[in-house]
Amino acid sequence: MKKVVFIGLIFFVLTMVFYGCSDKTTEPEIKRVATPEFNPPGGLYSSDLDVVIYSRTEDALIRYTIDGSEPTHTSSIYYQPIRISFLKDTTIKAKAYKSGYEDSEVATAIYLFSETPPGDGTINNPYQIASFGVLAWIAADSSSWDKHFIQVSDIDASETRNWADGGWVPIGNETTDFTGNYDGNGFIIDGLYINRPDTDYQGLFGFTYAATVNNLGIENVDITVGRFSGGLVGYNRWGSTITNSYSTGNVSGEGVVGGLVGYNCWGSTITNSYSTCSVSGNEYVGGLAGYIFSSKIINSYSTGSVSGEEVVGGLVGHNWGGSITSSYWDTQTSGKTESAGGEGRTTAEMTYPYAENTYVEWDFNKVWRPDEDHGFNNGYPYLR
Numbered sequence: 151m152k153k154v155v156f157i158g159l160i161f162f163v164l165t166m167v168f169y170g171c172s173d174k175t176t177e178p179e180i181k182r183v184a185t186p187e188f189n190p191p192g193g194l195y196s197s198d199l200d201v202v203i204y205s206r207t208e209d210a211l212i213r214y215t216i217d218g219s220e221p222t223h224t225s226s227i228y229y230q231p232i233r234i235s236f237l238k239d240t241t242i243k244a245k246a247y248k249s250g251y252e253d254s255e256v257a258t259a260i261y262l263f264s265e266t267p268p269g270d271g272t273i274n275n276p277y278q279i280a281s282f283g284v285l286a287w288i289a290a291d292s293s294s295w296d297k298h299f300i301q302v303s304d305i306d307a308s309e310t311r312n313w314a315d316g317g318w319v320p321i322g323n324e325t326t327d328f329t330g331n332y333d334g335n336g337f338i339i340d341g342l343y344i345n346r347p348d349t350d351y352q353g354l355f356g357f358t359y360a361a362t363v364n365n366l367g368i369e370n371v372d373i374t375v376g377r378f379s380g381g382l383v384g385y386n387r388w389g390s391t392i393t394n395s396y397s398t399g400n401v402s403g404e405g406v407v408g409g410l411v412g413y414n415c416w417g418s419t420i421t422n423s424y425s426t427c428s429v430s431g432n433e434y435v436g437g438l439a440g441y442i443f444s445s446k447i448i449n450s451y452s453t454g455s456v457s458g459e460e461v462v463g464g465l466v467g468h469n470w471g472g473s474i475t476s477s478y479w480d481t482q483t484s485g486k487t488e489s490a491g492g493e494g495r496t497t498a499e500m501t502y503p504y505a506e507n508t509y510v511e512w513d514f515n516k517v518w519r520p521d522e523d524h525g526f527n528n529g530y531p532y533l534r
Contacts, residue, residue, distance in 0.1 A: 153296045153406065153442060164237070167528040174387045180250075180251065181250075181251050181252065181260075182251060182252040182253075182254060182404065183205060183210050183246040183247060183248050183251045183252065183254035184205045184206040184207040184209045184210070184246065184251060184254060185205070185213050185233065185246070185254045185255045185256075186203050186204065186205050186212055186214075186244040186245065186246050186254060186257040187203070187204055187205070187206075187255050187257065187262045187358050188201055188202070188203055188242065188244075188257070189201070189202045189204070190258040190261045191314030191315070192242075192258070192259035192261055192312060192314050193260075193261070193262070193263070193313050193314050193315070194262050194263070194286045194290055194314060194319075195261060195263055196263060196290065198233065198234065198235055199233070199234045199261060200232070200233055200234075201211030201232045201233075201242060201261070202231050202236060203232070203242070203244050203255075205246040205254065206490030207246060207248055207251065207254075209248065209249065210248045210254070211227065211246065211247045211248065212226050212227070212242070212244055212245070212246045212247075213225040213226060213227055213228065213245055213246075213247065214226055214230070214232070214242055214244040214245075215242070215243050215405045216234075216240055216241070216242055217241075217475060218241045218243070218452065219331075220243060220245075221241070221243050221244060221245040223247070234261050235354060237528070238263075239259075239260070239261065239262045239263060239283070240261045241258065241259070241260045241261075241298070242258070242259045242260075242261070243256055243257065243258050243498070244256070245257070247523045256311050258312060258534070259312075259314075259329045260309055260312040260313070262282070262283060262286055262309060263283065264401075265281060265283035265284045265286075265287055266287060267279060267284040267286075267287065268364040269300075269427040271294060271297030271298055271299070271330075272297075272298060273298050273331070274423075276298035276299050277294070277295070277297060277298070277300070277303070277413070278299075278300055278301045278302050279296070279299055279300065279302065280301075280302045280303050281303070281305065282305050282306060282307055282309065282351075285305055285307065285339065288321055289318070289319050289320070290319075292323075292325075292326040294330070295321065295322060295326055295327070295328045295329060295330055295479070296329045297330045297331075297457055298330060298331045298333075299330065299331065299332045299333065300333045300335050300429045301332075301333065301334045301335050301337045301339075301366065302335065302337070303337060304338050304339075304340065305337070305338070305339045305340065305440070306338050306340050306341060307340060307342045307343075308343070309340050309494050310341070310342055310343040310344070311341070311343040313343075314350070315338065315346075315381060316344060316345045316346040316465070317342075317343040317344045317345055317346075318342050318343060318344050318354070319483060320344075320351065320352055320353055320354065320355055320356030320357075320360055320384065321354065321355045321356065322355050322356045322357040322359075322361075323351065323356045323357055324351060324356075324357065324451070325374075326338040326357075327357045327358060327359035327361070328355050328356075328357060328358045328359070328361050329358070329359050329360055329361050330348060330361060331361065331362040331363075331503065332361075332362070332363045332364075332366065333357075333362075333364055333365055333366075334363075334365040334366025334367065334380060334395065335365055336365050336534075337366070337367070337534075338366075338367040338368065338369050339354065339366070339367070339369070340369045340370055341369075341370050341371075341372075342354060342368060342371045342372070342373070342399075343371075344368075344371075344373045344374065344375060345371075345372075345373075345374045346374070346375055346376070347374055347375065347376060347403075347404075347458045348376050349375060349376050349413075350375070350376040350377045350378045350384070351378050351379065351384040351385050351464060352373060352375040352378075352379040352384050352412075353373070353379055353380045353381060353382055353384040353411075353412065354381070354382055354383070354405075355369055355382065355383045355384065355385050355386075356383075356384045356385065357384065357385045357387070358383055358385070358386050358387065358418075359387055359388045359390065359392040360388050360389045360390060361390045361391075362390070362393075363382065363383065363390075363391070363392050363393075363395060364391070364392070364393040364395060365393070365394045365395065365533075366382070366392050366394075367379055367395065367396050367397075367459065368382050368395075368396070368398075368399075368531075369397075369398045369399065370399045371397060371398070371399035371400065371427065372399055372400055373399070373400065373401045373402065373403075374402045374403070375401075375402070375403040375404075375407070376403060376404045376411045377403060377404050377405045377406045377407070377412070378406045378407075378412045378434070378440075379401065379403050379406070379407050379412040380397075380401060380408045380409065380410050380411040380412040380427060380439070380440070380506045381397030381398075381399060381401050381408075381409055381410055382395060382397050382411060383410070383411045383412070383413075383425050384412045385412060385413050385415075386411050386413065386414045386415070386418045386420075386445075387413070387414075387415045387416050387418055388410075388415075388417065388418065389416070389417045389418060390418040390419075391417070391418065391419045391420075392411065392420045392423055393419075393420075393421045393422055393423065394416075394419070394421075394422050394423065394517065394533050394534060395409050395410070395423045395533075396410070396423055396424045396425060396426075396532075397409055397426070397427050398425070398426045398427060399426075399427050399428075400427060400428045400429075401427050401428070401429045401430075402429070402430045402431065403430075403431045404431060404432055404433075405431050405432050405433040405434045405435070405440070406431075406433075406434040406440040406441045406467075407429060407430075407431040407434070407435055407436075407440045408425070408429060408435070408436045408437070408438055408439040408440040408441075408466075408467070409425030409426070409427030409428075409429045409436075409437050409438055409452055410423060410424075410425040410427070410452075410456050411438070411440075412437050412438045412439070412440045412441070413439075413440060413441050413442075413443070414439050414441070414442045414443070414445045414447070414472070415441075415442065415443040415444060415445050415506070416443065416444055416445065416530075417444060417445060418446075418447065419446045419447075420438070420439065420445075420446070420447045420448070420450055421446075421447075421448045421449060421450065422448070422449050422450065422513075422517050422518070422533070423450045424438070424451045424452060424453075424520050424530070424531075424533075425432070425438050425452045425453075425454060426451055426453045426454050426477060426530075427439060427452075427454045427530050428454045428455045428456075429454055429455070429456050429457075430455075430456075430457045430458060431452040431458045432458055432459045432460070433458060433459060433460045433461050433462075433467075434458075434460035434461045434462075434467040434468050435457070435461070435462045435463070435467045436452070436456065436462070436463045436464070436465055436466040436467035436468075436486065436489070436490070437452030437453070437454050437456045437463070437464050437465050437466075437479050437484050437486075437489075438450060438451070438452040438465050438466060438477075439465075439466050439467070440466075440467045440468070440490075440525075441466075441467055441468045441469075441470075442466055442468070442469050442470070442472035442490075442491075443470045443471060443472060443474060443476075444470070444471045445472045446473050446474070446475070446509065447465075447466070447472070447473075447474045447475070447477050448474075448475045448476065448477065449475070449476050449477065449478060449509075449511075449512050449517075450477045451465070451477060451478045451480075451492075451500070451509075451530070451531075452464065452465050452479045452480070452484065453479070453480040453483045453484065453500070453530060454483065454484065455483065455484055455485050456484045456485060456486050457485065461490075462486065463479075463486060463488060463489035463490045463491075463492075464479035464480070464481060464484040464486035464487070464488065464489040464492070464494055465478070465479035465489040465490075465491060465492035466476060466489055466490045466491050466492060467490060467492045468490050469490035472491070473491075474491035474492050476509070476510050476511060476512065477491070477492045477493070478492055478493050478494070478495050478500060478508055478509070479492055479493075479494055479495070479498070480494075480495060480497055480500050481494040481495065482496055482497045483497060484529075493507075493508075495507075495508050500529075500530060501521070501524065501528065501530055502520050502521055502522050502524065502529045502531075504520070504531070509531060512531070514531070516534065517533065517534060518531045518532070518533060518534065519531060519533070519534050
């Protein structure tokens with residue numbers, strides 16, 4: 151009996167030492183208020199909106215601003231839907247508070263309203279694209295996708311990074327192709343953002359059919375998508391032409407992705423164009439185009455890094471029945487010595503002073519400019 155009591159006493163002492171007598175105390179966990187959400191979410195709209203803000207934390211107090219500033223403890227208290235006029239683009243920022251909780255993260259929603267441009271969309275009086283709101287109008291109005299457009303100023307598209315549902319929605323889709331004519335007129339579109347890893351046919355333009363895109367630079371793209379996607383056009387088909395155009399930035403996708411075009415097919419042509427985009431994917435990946443089928447690439451080049459698992463090329467990932475003429479890729483900056491067409495050159499050969507076997511029969515009087523001091527395009531030729 152004494153032995154049983156003694157063993158029990160030892161067990162009690164050990165229990166107290168390891169569990170009951172520890173001088174360590176657990177700090178109570180401080181919960182954080184759920185980040186506010188918006189309904190409808192930020193994006194492109196064409197009429198007045200009533201925006202509801204809510205937090206999934208019960209009884210949280212929400213404060214907000216509509217001038218783009220960060221909300222504080224003295225900002226307006228949300229208590230009813232906020233009316234936004236379609237006459238003015240608006241940025242709402244909101245933060246939620248609750249006693250005993252850590253303040254929420256700041257939530258941001260940007261509401262843009264499309265603008266109808268001057269012009270009537272005919273060849274003699276094309277729609278004039280002077281702002282991002284007008285560019286957004288094209289994307290929102292598929293009935294305009296067979297019309298003529300001319301860009302008349304540089305456009306900042308960086309607001310697409312704050313759009314709901316993955317940013318920019320392409321002009322032209324599986325239901326309605328873009329069949330019109332878009333003349334960039336030597337201007338650029340900067341900062342286009344798309345983040346839809348499971349969605350195909352992405353780019354500034356999604357689907358083109360017998361369309362024309364020319365004289366356009368699309369800079370600093372940030373595109374993460376599925377398949378058949380590129381910086382400028384995702385799926386370029388049936389006699390569509392891309393001329394005197396270029397892309398810079400990053401394009402990443404599952405497959406059939408290129409710096410300028412994802413899939414170029416059925417008599418479509420890419421001429422006098424280039425891409426410096428970094429391009430990555432799993433298969434059919436190219437610095438300029440991911441895959442070409444019965445189509446042409448003429449007097450074009452790419453310089454961006456290219457990476458993928460299989461069927462990867464410095465200029466073009468895969469070529470089925472297409473032709474590539476006087477077109478090049480940089481074997482050093484791309485990290486690729488192979489391509490499904492085109493001619494690989496070193497950086498020294500592709501930058502000024504240009505090697506005699508590079509840019510053969512290119513028009514440096516009317517189309518291209520040599521970057522003699524390496525100050526504009528790192529020594530590579532650029533478009534006039």
